[in-house]
Amino acid sequence: MRIVIVGGVAAGMSAASRARRFSPDAQIVVFDRGEFVSYGACGLPYVIGGEVGDFGDLVARTPEQMRARGIGVRTRHEVTGVDARAATVTVLDREAGRTTTEPFDRLLLATGVSAVRPAWAQTDLGGVHVLRDIPDGRALEASVAGARRACIVGGGYIGLELAEALRARGLSVVLLERGPEVAGRMLDPQLQAQVREELERGGVDVRCGVTVEGLTGTGHVTGVQTDAGLVRADLVVVAVGVKPNVELARAAGVRLGKTGAVAVNARQETNVPGIYSAGDNTQSTHRVTRRSVHIPLGLPANRMGRVAGVNMAGGNARFPGVVGTGIFKTFELGVARTGLTQTEADELGLNAVSVDVTSTDHAGYHSGSRPIHVRLTGERGTGRLLGAQLIGRNHLSVKRVDVVAALLGTRATAQDLFDADLAYAPPFSGVWDVLLVAADRLHRQL
Amino acid sequence: MRIVIVGGVAAGMSAASRARRFSPDAQIVVFDRGEFVSYGACGLPYVIGGEVGDFGDLVARTPEQMRARGIGVRTRHEVTGVDARAATVTVLDREAGRTTTEPFDRLLLATGVSAVRPAWAQTDLGGVHVLRDIPDGRALEASVAGARRACIVGGGYIGLELAEALRARGLSVVLLERGPEVAGRMLDPQLQAQVREELERGGVDVRCGVTVEGLTGTGHVTGVQTDAGLVRADLVVVAVGVKPNVELARAAGVRLGKTGAVAVNARQETNVPGIYSAGDNTQSTHRVTRRSVHIPLGLPANRMGRVAGVNMAGGNARFPGVVGTGIFKTFELGVARTGLTQTEADELGLNAVSVDVTSTDHAGYHSGSRPIHVRLTGERGTGRLLGAQLIGRNHLSVKRVDVVAALLGTRATAQDLFDADLAYAPPFSGVWDVLLVAADRLHRQL
Numbered sequence: 001m002r003i004v005i006v007g008g009v010a011a012g013m014s015a016a017s018r019a020r021r022f023s024p025d026a027q028i029v030v031f032d033r034g035e036f037v038s039y040g041a042c043g044l045p046y047v048i049g050g051e052v053g054d055f056g057d058l059v060a061r062t063p064e065q066m067r068a069r070g071i072g073v074r075t076r077h078e079v080t081g082v083d084a085r086a087a088t089v090t091v092l093d094r095e096a097g098r099t100t101t102e103p104f105d106r107l108l109l110a111t112g113v114s115a116v117r118p119a120w121a122q123t124d125l126g127g128v129h130v131l132r133d134i135p136d137g138r139a140l141e142a143s144v145a146g147a148r149r150a151c152i153v154g155g156g157y158i159g160l161e162l163a164e165a166l167r168a169r170g171l172s173v174v175l176l177e178r179g180p181e182v183a184g185r186m187l188d189p190q191l192q193a194q195v196r197e198e199l200e201r202g203g204v205d206v207r208c209g210v211t212v213e214g215l216t217g218t219g220h221v222t223g224v225q226t227d228a229g230l231v232r233a234d235l236v237v238v239a240v241g242v243k244p245n246v247e248l249a250r251a252a253g254v255r256l257g258k259t260g261a262v263a264v265n266a267r268q269e270t271n272v273p274g275i276y277s278a279g280d281n282t283q284s285t286h287r288v289t290r291r292s293v294h295i296p297l298g299l300p301a302n303r304m305g306r307v308a309g310v311n312m313a314g315g316n317a318r319f320p321g322v323v324g325t326g327i328f329k330t331f332e333l334g335v336a337r338t339g340l341t342q343t344e345a346d347e348l349g350l351n352a353v354s355v356d357v358t359s360t361d362h363a364g365y366h367s368g369s370r371p372i373h374v375r376l377t378g379e380r381g382t383g384r385l386l387g388a389q390l391i392g393r394n395h396l397s398v399k400r401v402d403v404v405a406a407l408l409g410t411r412a413t414a415q416d417l418f419d420a421d422l423a424y425a426p427p428f429s430g431v432w433d434v435l436l437v438a439a440d441r442l443h444r445q446l
Numbered sequence: 447m448r449i450v451i452v453g454g455v456a457a458g459m460s461a462a463s464r465a466r467r468f469s470p471d472a473q474i475v476v477f478d479r480g481e482f483v484s485y486g487a488c489g490l491p492y493v494i495g496g497e498v499g500d501f502g503d504l505v506a507r508t509p510e511q512m513r514a515r516g517i518g519v520r521t522r523h524e525v526t527g528v529d530a531r532a533a534t535v536t537v538l539d540r541e542a543g544r545t546t547t548e549p550f551d552r553l554l555l556a557t558g559v560s561a562v563r564p565a566w567a568q569t570d571l572g573g574v575h576v577l578r579d580i581p582d583g584r585a586l587e588a589s590v591a592g593a594r595r596a597c598i599v600g601g602g603y604i605g606l607e608l609a610e611a612l613r614a615r616g617l618s619v620v621l622l623e624r625g626p627e628v629a630g631r632m633l634d635p636q637l638q639a640q641v642r643e644e645l646e647r648g649g650v651d652v653r654c655g656v657t658v659e660g661l662t663g664t665g666h667v668t669g670v671q672t673d674a675g676l677v678r679a680d681l682v683v684v685a686v687g688v689k690p691n692v693e694l695a696r697a698a699g700v701r702l703g704k705t706g707a708v709a710v711n712a713r714q715e716t717n718v719p720g721i722y723s724a725g726d727n728t729q730s731t732h733r734v735t736r737r738s739v740h741i742p743l744g745l746p747a748n749r750m751g752r753v754a755g756v757n758m759a760g761g762n763a764r765f766p767g768v769v770g771t772g773i774f775k776t777f778e779l780g781v782a783r784t785g786l787t788q789t790e791a792d793e794l795g796l797n798a799v800s801v802d803v804t805s806t807d808h809a810g811y812h813s814g815s816r817p818i819h820v821r822l823t824g825e826r827g828t829g830r831l832l833g834a835q836l837i838g839r840n841h842l843s844v845k846r847v848d849v850v851a852a853l854l855g856t857r858a859t860a861q862d863l864f865d866a867d868l869a870y871a872p873p874f875s876g877v878w879d880v881l882l883v884a885a886d887r888l889h890r891q892l
Contacts, residue, residue: 010877040809040811040872040877042809042870042871042872042877043809043811043812043872046811046812046872046873050813051812051813051814051872051873052811052812052813052872053811053813057811058811157871161871287867297870298870298877299867299868299870299877299878300867302877302878320865320867321867323867324867325867325868325869326869327869327870327871327874328871329871329873329874334874336869338867338869363489365486365489365492365498365499365503365504366489366492366497366498367496367497367498367499368497394842395873395874396840396842396843396873396874397842398869398874399845399846399869399874399875400845400846400848401869402846402848402849402866402868402869402879402881403848403849403852405866405867405868405869406849406852406853406858406862406863406866406868407852407853407856408867409862409865409866409867410853410856410858410862412852412856416852416855416856417852419766419855420848420851420852420855421733421745421746421766421767421768421769421770421771421784421854421855422745422771422848422851422852423771423772423773423782423784423844423845423847423848423851424488424743424744424745424773425488425603425607425773425774425775426486426488426489426492426497426498427492427497427775427780427841428773428775428780428841428842428844428845429845431456431486431488431744431745431748432745432748433848435848
């Protein structure tokens with residue numbers, strides 16, 4: 001049994017490790033076009049910000065460590081083609097410039113996503129960056145050292161995390177967002193302003209409803225031209241989204257889903273026998289809506305990889321699906337969501353209602369107490385929970401989103417949440433945790 | 447409709463507020479033998495420690511505020527007798543020294559618990575305290591001001607919280623525990639040492655396996671005599687447990703349960719028609735074991751009070767039961783539990799198994815990362831979750847016990863927990879939250 005894995009970061013390495021454990025005999029080879037494998041890409045903004053010492057700290061296991069476990073890791077090896085009928089891949093050794101053909105019994109596509117670069121960002125100007133992998137991070141780090149004015153384009157997770165990081169490095173930061181507010185796809189409109197206000201409190205110049213038209217400069221960037229004028233900048237980060245890397249899948253005759261990412265079943269099998277897909281390049285099933293979604297995040301990617309690894313090695317694991325959980329920190333603020341927002345529920349035609357509760361994360365009288373806002377969404381008629389959005393001024397307080405995330409997996413009702421025997425002591429929550437207060441209000445409206 | 451409530455703290459005031467909302471017409475009278483009502487007793491150690499400014503800050507609503515909402519609050523009025531057949535209570539006005547008879551249509555016993563005072567602690571010596579209510583807190587505060595050496599007797603929640611508080615006030619602290627370790631009834635033996643070590647790190651002299659025999663001193667306490675010698679102390683806190691206040695219930699012919707607390711159905715009704723019971727004096731059903739338990743804690747007390755309030759006012763609410771969740775902080779450490787420990791499961795004859803995972807609360811490479819230990823217990827054969835115990839060096843990290851607490855209410859399996867789409871970003875957890883790591887290991891053993 002020869003298992004070939006394309007891509008050695010989250011899903012690919014999880015798959016390799018699982019396959020190794022499950023089948024001591026299988027030959028396992030991982031090809032990655034880059035230099036680094038098995039690292040936490042989500043940590044990149046925190047290296048820039050200084051909370052992580054070095055890019056090397058993000059690496060969980062080196063190729064040597066993987067090889068010692070019997071996993072053949074070949075970095076700087078790019079898989080350029082797949083022949084599904086012959087069960088071979090074409091591999092370019094980028095160091096040697098040599099191409100070989102490699103056979104497989106099972107093939108995993110764990111090719112991830114690439115940062116979207118709009119036409120204006122396809123440039124050779126110095127000081128223009130995206131942030132997807134360690135080389136991106138090193139290049140950005142090198143630019144930060146000499147920069148004074150940063151312009152971040154895009155108000156999603158990475159843009160918001162980087163805004164804090166670049167302010168921490170002493171740069172002035174302008175954040176441009178095309179939509180009416182930052183975090184626009186993550187939260188309902190009622191909560192978005194709080195995120196913007198926190199950025200502004202942290203000294204970020206946030207400009208929403210602004211479209212970028214181009215960059216200025218020769219050799220090195222000097223500014224970002226927008227429909228609202230020129231923004232001077234000697235450092236530009238393009239964080240406008242990602243797209244799944246599906247070229248190999250297409251070449252292999254693997255079917256893509258409506259989301260544009262690879263379609264798989266719960267065993268991570270594609271439509272082509274013997275070919276699996278896992279990670280950010282792959283779509284998954286939303287457990288609340290039962291629809292296919294493309295949510296490229298760390299935990300689902302790792303989980304899909306595990307499932308694929310077990311199954312490629314002859315086992316039988318199933319990916320349970322996702323519920324759309326996401327979380328980030330920017331400055332002091334923690335922001336989290338799970339399930340559906342009211343906006344998303346409305347788009348799906350569900351009979352949804354939301355309640356908002358502003359309370360404190362500790363007992364109100366405790367000096368450690370900070371504000372927390374919970375928006376909880378449920379379905380009229382069935383009473384079931386649909387989702388939650390949380391914003392807390394002690395960022396750790398929003399990790400309680402996990403309570404709702406876990407319950408969404410069991411198709412629980414608002415009453416189930418209200419009945420939960422949650423932990424209470426003054427340094428942790430009010431006697432009625434804010435989630436319970438919200439559940440109480442919600443279930444009376446369902 | 448006249449609703450009489452005995453006791454105006456957690457359960458009593460919750461009941462009064464709910465009954466008021468549910469029935470605008472009912473006459474609602476609350477008698478409390480003390481001076482203060484509607485306060486957060488769990489906050490008392492934090493006033494001593496300085497995290498709460500003043501005992502008055504613990505009061506959620508004053509008697510005047512309650513009266514403005516149409517709830518007749520009579521402080522310093524002690525209910526001394528119940529005549530169930532006549533449907534009256536005897537009330538002693540402690541200020542006027544006058545006794546009256548008051549009729550009721552519905553009666554709620556929300557009489558709470560009292561601190562246990564062993565024979566040796568029944569003394570007039572100055573400097574010897576328990577901590578159950580605001581007068582206790584004020585008396586303790588007055589003693590702290592002039593004290594240098596504190597001795598806390600009892601290593602449960604209050605003793606452990608006070609140990610931190612008294613150290614913060616600059617006192618030397620000796621903590622005496624009769625059992626082999628502190629937190630002995632809350633955690634499995636495997637975890638107890640970590641709590642003791644944290645106390646020792648905080649400068650507390652912890653002595654386990656020690657039995658108190660008496661106090662020394664004349665006028666003011668000078669020491670605690672134990673079977674392991676004399677402990678010098680000018681301040682002694684007796685925190686060896688609580689017992690339910692059931693004298694009135696007994697007098698009224700209300701049945702007690704095996705736990706010694708008042709037995710009720712899910713509507714908080716006792717065996718005597720028209721008489722309800724709620725709060726710390728009342729037992730409840732454990733949702734994991736279906737047995738009656740007596741767990742006197744803030745959230746269940748408030749919840750029982752709400753249920754009783756609705757039902758007394760003519761509604762139909764049900765108390766869902768508890769799952770044995772508890773949490774406390776001592777020094778930097780957060781400690782939490784829910785469901786059953788392995789010890790408790792063994793005592794019940796369940797076929798239980800536990801796994802231990804030590805990990806970090808943030809991504810391991812993040813500078814905010816602190817150790818967290820999770821012990822997760824499940825049932826062989828059924829695969830269901832039975833309980834969790836958490837110890838974290840960032841105290842807030844153990845609030846994730848709520849994920850397990852919520853799932854226990856839905857009788858979830860370890861697989862359900864493992865499948866949960868929990869929130870991940872480096873400042874919040876590892877990509878596999880420690881709960882998921884534990885669930886993975888556990889479900890493979892069930």
